[in-house]
Amino acid sequence: MSLPTLPVVDLDLFLSQTTASEAVVQECKKAADALITYGALILHDSRVSEDDNTAFLDLLEDYFNQPLPDLQKDECPELGYQVGVTLENTEKPSCAVHAPCLAVIAGLEPSERPLDITAHQPDPKCRFFWKMGAQPPYKTLFPSLNAQNVVPQSEDIKKRWEPIMEKWGKSMKDAVENLAEMAAIGLGLSRDTFTEAGRYGPHLLAPTASDLRKYYEKDTILAGFHTDLNFLTIHGRSRYPGLHIWARNTGKRIPVKFPATGRYLLVQAGKQLEHITGGLVKAGYHEVVVNENTVEVCTIFRRDTEIANGSLGVQTIQRRKRENPDRPLIRISSTFFWHLSSDYDLVPIPSLADRAKAIRANEFDLGKMVEVEEPLYEPMKVGQQVQNELRHIALMA
Numbered sequence: 524m525s526l527p528t529l530p531v532v533d534l535d536l537f538l539s540q541t542t543a544s545e546a547v548v549q550e551c552k553k554a555a556d557a558l559i560t561y562g563a564l565i566l567h568d569s570r571v572s573e574d575d576n577t578a579f580l581d582l583l584e585d586y587f588n589q590p591l592p593d594l595q596k597d598e599c600p601e602l603g604y605q606v607g608v609t610l611e612n613t614e615k616p617s618c619a620v621h622a623p624c625l626a627v628i629a630g631l632e633p634s635e636r637p638l639d640i641t642a643h644q645p646d647p648k649c650r651f652f653w654k655m656g657a658q659p660p661y662k663t664l665f666p667s668l669n670a671q672n673v674v675p676q677s678e679d680i681k682k683r684w685e686p687i688m689e690k691w692g693k694s695m696k697d698a699v700e701n702l703a704e705m706a707a708i709g710l711g712l713s714r715d716t717f718t719e720a721g722r723y724g725p726h727l728l729a730p731t732a733s734d735l736r737k738y739y740e741k742d743t744i745l746a747g748f749h750t751d752l753n754f755l756t757i758h759g760r761s762r763y764p765g766l767h768i769w770a771r772n773t774g775k776r777i778p779v780k781f782p783a784t785g786r787y788l789l790v791q792a793g794k795q796l797e798h799i800t801g802g803l804v805k806a807g808y809h810e811v812v813v814n815e816n817t818v819e820v821c822t823i824f825r826r827d828t829e830i831a832n833g834s835l836g837v838q839t840i841q842r843r844k845r846e847n848p849d850r851p852l853i854r855i856s857s858t859f860f861w862h863l864s865s866d867y868d869l870v871p872i873p874s875l876a877d878r879a880k881a882i883r884a885n886e887f888d889l890g891k892m893v894e895v896e897e898p899l900y901e902p903m904k905v906g907q908q909v910q911n912e913l914r915h916i917a918l919m920a
């Protein structure tokens with residue numbers, strides 16, 4: 524993980540003292556400032572268990588290693604793929620045909636730009652959406668965004684599925700909700716401003732899967748340059764590198780590297796947070812690609828196969844083989860999307876929108892403004908915003 528470049532926010536500190544404590548106030552301000560400056564931060568949370576993440580990654584590798592007809596049983600296109608599986612080559616990154624997004628890329632130094640998405644077809648990644656939200660106690664205007672979960676049908680997967688998904692999902696949900704409280708305090712709002720607005724959000728544990736047996740060439744785009752449509756996205760450690768994020772107000776591409784140990788998570792701002800803050804916090808851009816480090820890991824796996832055939836004998840690789848026998852070569856992302864409630868009225872909070880305007884004016888005066896078009900944050904229901912975004916990325920007609 525890029526510890527030197529992204530601020531590290533300590534959730535342990537926040538949870539160990541009252542919100543009146545000066546140390547907590549400062550940590551909350553750090554969280555808010557990190558989201559404003561970088562659109563992302565590193566979160567330290569000692570409650571997170573690496574064993575739970577490992578069980579989750581193993582389960583999802585096994586799930587996506589199933590034959591295609593088994594996976595297809597779990598597809599729900601009629602629900603905009605908002606539960607169950609989305610198979611490869613379905614979701615299109617919207618940036619390639621979205622002028623403001625292309626302008627963001629054009630504003631980056633050439634060395635900091637994402638892989639070229641202009642000729643990019645739908646992403647070759649698969650995904651599973653597992654709903655982690657509470658059903659709203661009222662009749663929602665957006666029933667398709669609040670549908671029941673799909674449990675995979677294969678017996679071996681089915682019996683492991685729910686406990687592992689719920690356990691890891693809860694760790695991620697608890698962490699991101701506490702961070703949302705910290706961000707609210709740091710932005711000068713009451714602690715529960717965001718968590719109340721998202722109390723019945725259709726939160727999703729949303730692992731993606733990229734088959735590195737098929738997609739292993741360096742510079743293959745697994746998920747093209749985009750921002751997330753939800754409020755905050757939180758990631759646990761993946762077994763393979765390849766996630767790049769862009770810190771919004773610095774224009775630098777950051778390859779995300781998790782340290783070998785330690786209870787760290789990566790949090791990125793999504794479009795609902797951008798909307799409710801009137802653009803004070805910008806949704807963070809990111810991409811998932813096969814980079815030189817991914818290739819290195821893949822190469823190690825391929826050599827493992829050769830070791831099994833007796834043709835290679837490198838000790839470190841043999842050790843890896845012993846520790847990871849016969850695992851499918853599939854890159855799983857440990858991702859959770861935290862949403863505001865679909866029926867919540869998404870309107871910029873005036874005090875934050877005023878700050879956003881002041882910052883834009885200041886940047887314009889300093890000649891630092893790169894975005895050509897000031898986005899409009901029109902009032903709408905969150906569910907409407909989500910449906911607009913889903914149409915953009917070809918998941919909803």
Ligand SMILES: [Fe+2]
Binds near residue numbers: 749750751809
């Ligand atoms: Fe994303």
